[in-house]
Amino acid sequence: MKNIISERVADFLKKYPPFNELHEKDLQQLSQEVTIVHRDKGQVVFSGGETAHPHFYVVHKGAVELRNEGNNEVIDLCDEGDIFGLRPLLAKEEYILQAKAYEESILYAIPIETFKPYTQTYEEIGNFLIESFASNTRSPYAKLQAEQIAAVIGSNSTLDQSSRMLDFQPVSFTKKPVCCKPQTTAKAVAEIMTKKKVGSVLVVEDKFPLGIITDKDLRNNIVTGKLPVTAEASEIMSSPVITYPANLTVTQAQMAMMKSGISHLCLTADGTTDSKIVGVISKNDLIVALGNNPSVLIKAVKRATKVKQVKAAHKGIMRLLQGYLDNNIPMSITLKIISELNDACVKQVIHICLEKMHAPPPVPFAWLAMGSQGRREQLLKTDQDNAIIYQDVEPKKEEATQGYFLKFATKVNKALQQIGYEYCPAEMMASNPDWCKNLAAWKLTVSGWISNPGKEQVLLSSIFFDYNSVYGDSKLVDQLSQHIFEATEDYPKFFYHLAEGALQNPSPSGFFRDFLVEQDGAHKDFFDLKRRALMPLTDAARVLILSQKIKSISGTVERYEKMAELEENNRELYLSCSYATKALLKFRAKQGMLHHDSGRFIALNTLSKEEKIKLKRTFKTIKEIQTLIAVRFKVSNKVV
Amino acid sequence: MSGISISRFFSRLWRSITEAYSDDLYQDPWKFEFVVLDTETTGFDYYTDRILCVGALKLREDRINVNDCLEIYLDQQHYNRESTEVHGILKNEGRDCVQEREAMLRLSNYIGDAIIVAHHTRFDMTMINKALKRQGLPALKNRTLDTSKMYRKTLITSPLLRKKQSYSLDELADKFNLSKKDRHTALGDAYITALAFIRIVKILRKKYLNLTVMDLM
Incomplete structure (x- = not known):
């Protein structure tokens, strides 16, 4: 029977091929037979060698990784709207690949018995399936074929296989190209x-392409x-x-550009100038794809311009x-580049969310990253820790102002979660009123931590004081x-407590120089x-650098390097x-x-001896x- | 023993004393069938308000079969305009409506001996049981779980986090990134509740060793 859930399933399916070909009635019927399956990150949907399920899957939310268990090679990553696990059903075979949730996913399991008749009654669906099995990467045979084609063309053999496959994927292009009329002035075009x-x-003119104006045309003519x-x-x-038809592959597009010495290709419905424009491929699109x-x-x-695009870039x-x-690039370079890129992602997300607000910010504000992102040590996506400071306002405007920033922060926190930064389990996020305050209120809070440093206050300061304005x-x-510096001058005792906090995690090697492992819980x-x-x-770097009154450096590595500069006699220790x-x-x-997680917990038995020695040396x-x-800070009896 | 296991030990002990001793619930949640339900009502008064619509679905492990869902609209004598505006259910608005008696028969038949899951379960259960009583039918005696309370168990224990006594369905939908498009339709809410329930069970499974239904109560 049709119900609200089946309607939603139908709403989703009709956006994607081949379901977009189905008539409303058939789509509704199919949707009613769907089973909705939830998979946590890393949970297996099916394994290679397993008897095929009576249904195939469509990714509704999340992503699913198809992997060859033999050589552990990832064959494909299925995104929202992608179908997987269908070919073995039609071929009546066992599964060859393993399907595993790459991130938390909701899948629609569609019974093959209900779907099969449509492959015959609808010619388009039959063709779609034949084509997708033959051309794209949804089956291992397709890859083999792509490699054969690659061999014929003689593509660069040093490229790894997966990037070679990419050459034969369709390019994603700009679907709404920027256009102007033949009468538009050059000045307006430039603007x-x-x-x-x-x-x-x-x-x-009338959706038909007459010509194209690039930077080069403006330079040469104007x-x-x-x-x-x-x-x-x-x-x-x-x-x-x-002009070219829309289903161009990366390689074809590259060759077309080289052949004509141009950097933009116009895509039209039938590939000629006499049909409507469907999009534009720029050299930039190609480079991004490659x-x-x-x-x-x-x-x-x-x-x-959309959070989804930031997510793709983040991947x-x-x-x-x-x-x-893999290539052992020096860590200091890796850290710099990756955190620069991560920062850019966060910035762009904030920018996008700001655009979505109905009004500009009532007063100037700053978005702070705290914790590892503030220290710029965040290589992998971990939890988000962030805060907002905004300029002081008159008391009667305070409520409205905080309201604005909380609403804004909620958008940003949600968008960051979408690109993969989990919500902070302790809710240290700008959408929490405790972490979204005006400057005066922040000063008061920070003074409170410094003048009255209990365990909780030290913990809060240790997270907050690594802030970095994003x-x-x-x-x-x-x-x-x-x-902060003025306050710490009045309360030098604060450093003692901060130092104490830095020592609360005992040295990692136990009495017999063994690793200290977690005793309970999930880990x-x-x-x-x-x-x-x-x-x-x-923690040690923080207390040392703050006691030197330096706030501009928030990275741990840089902090130690600075300390090495400042204290000649401890130089070697700081450098190590x-x-x-x-x-x-x-x-x-x-x-x-390796484990597609935050990398925080390590199973010791998976480490090689060499890795263990390296770890122990630190x-x-x-x-x-x-x-x-x-x-230095006169904390006694704490060190093991 | 860590903090978690001590508190867990005592809460188990406490429950085995307070509730009738029920050994069978010390089993993995996925061994049970759950019915996730939600009711839309004309208001919040257990005596004067009535159920407008019931939505329910069955959960077997982490799977929901779309064809095995229940969505019943009830014929209304009692009619309260205010709440209709929230739910958007108009009296006899072209829907196939059934009498309260038939609705309740179908619902209790659908539920069978499954464990009932809802958000703010007490409210839904009371509304349903009042309706059953009006129709001279026996009250539901099924075990119940409440996602508004279960969610608390997934949160970390930290001096920095103030846990609330209970959490709204909107809050859960936000936390778990679930679409709120079908909020305030009975089956839509039941669906959101079901997905939140699956999430919570999977989170708690990582937190506790050998998770049982007792741990969800």
């Missing part, structure tokens, strides 16, 4: 290009003085436009990180930093890399701390990439820095 941040504008800025688009455009390269990624991030960043780790007015942040017998090894180092931090961060990132440094802290 449009600047505003929309594009390098080309299509000259269109800037040289050949034509005035009032010249019409039709005078300066390149014409006719080179490239894991920081400058391309940053461009992709900055151009994003690219993770691939880049994997590449860096977006907005950094003057507000500077004022707060200044206030029993795992080594907590964050708490046992990284936190002692970051900096080294140990880098080594541990790398360790964490590698483990995190422990000696941790012990030494803890001793130094205990002596």
Whole structure:
């Protein structure tokens, strides 16, 4: 029977092929037979060798990874609207690949018995299936075929297989290209290009492409003085436009551009200039499709106008990180580039959310990243910790002002969660009124922590004091930093407590120089890399640098380097701390990439002997820095 | 023993004393069938208000079968305009409505001996049981779970986090990133509740060793 859930299923399915071909009645009927399945991240949907289920799957939310268990190679990542697990059903075979939730997913399981008749009654559906089995990567045979084609064309053999496959994927292109009329003036065209941040504008009449204007055309015709800025688009455009049908692959698009020496291809319904425009492919689109390269990624991030696009770019960043780790790129460089890119993502998300607000911010504000992101040590996506400071307002406007920023922060927190930063379990997020305040209120809060440092206050300061201004007015942040130093001058005891806090996590090696592993909970017998090894180092760096009254440096590595500069006699210890931090961060990132999580907990039995020795070597440094802290800030009987 | 396991031990002990000793509930949740339900009513008064619509679905492990859902609209004698505006259910608005008696028979038949899951379960259960009583039918005696309370168990224990006594369905939908499009339709709310329930069970499974239904109560 039709019900509200089946209607929603139908609403979703009809957006994606081949279901978009179904008549309303058939779609409703099919939707009623669906089973909705929830899979947690890492949960298996089916394994290779398993008897095929009586249904195939469509990803409703999340993503599912198809993997060849034999060589552990990822064959495909299915996104929202993608179908998987269908071919074995039609071929009446066992599953060949393993399907596992790459992130938390909701799947629609569609019974093959209900679906099968449609493959015969609807020609389009039958064709769609044949085509997708033959051409795309939803089956291992397709890959084999792609490789054969690659061999014929003689593609670069040093590229790995998955990127070679990419060459045969369709390019994602701009579906709503920026257009102008033949009568538009050159000046207006230039303004449009600047505003929309594009390098080309299509000259269109009745949806048919007449010509294209690129930066180059403006340079050659206008800037040289050949034509005035009032010249019409039709005078300066390149014409006719080179057009192609929409289903171009990356390789075809590349070759087309090289052949004609152009950087933009116009896509039309039938591939000729006599049909309607469906989109534009720019060289940039191609590079984005091909490239894991920081400058391309940053461009992709900055151009994003939707959170979804930022999410896609973020996936690219993770691939880049994997590449860096695989190729042993120095950690200090990796840290800088990846945190720069992560920062850009957050900035863009904030920017997008600000645009979505109905009014501009009532007063200047700053968005602070706290914790690991504030220290710029966040390689993998972990929890979000953030806060807002806004300028003081008159008391009667306070409520409305905080209301505005809370609403704004809720949008940002949600968007960040969408791109993969989990909500902070302790709700240390700007959408929480405790973490969204005006400058005066923040000063009061911080003073409270400093003058009355209990356990909770020290914990709060240790998270908050690593803040870094990500977006907005950094003057507000500077004022707060200044206030912190003034307050600590009045209460020097604060450093004692901060130091004590830094020593509360005992040195990671136990009495017999064994690893201390977790005793209970979900991570029993795992080594907590964050708490046992990284936190002692970051906590120590924080108290040392704050006691030197330096707030501008928030990275742990940089903090130790600065300390090495300031204190000649402890130089070596500080440098080895900096080294140990880098080594541990790398360790964490590698483990995190391997298990697709935050990399915090490590199963010791999965480590090689060499890795264990490396890890242990950092422990000696941790012990030494803890001793130094205990002596310097006169914290007694704390060090193991 | 850690904090978690001590408190868990005592809460189990407490329950086994207070509730009738029920050994069978010390089993994995996925061994049971759950019926997730929600009612839309004309108001919040147990005596004068009536059920407008009931939505229910069955949960077997983490699966929901769309064809095995229940959505019943009730014929109204009692009619309260205010709440209709919230739910958008108009009296006899072209829907196939059934009498209260038939609705209740179908509902209790559908539920069978499954464990009932709802959000603010006490309200739904009281409304349903009052209706059953009016029709001279026996009250539901099924075990119940309440997602508004269960959600608390997933939160971390930290001096920095003030837990609320209970959480609204909107809050849960936000936390778990669930679409709120069908809020305030009975089956739509039941669906959101079901997804939240699955999430909560999976989170708690990581937190507790050998999760049982008792741990969800």
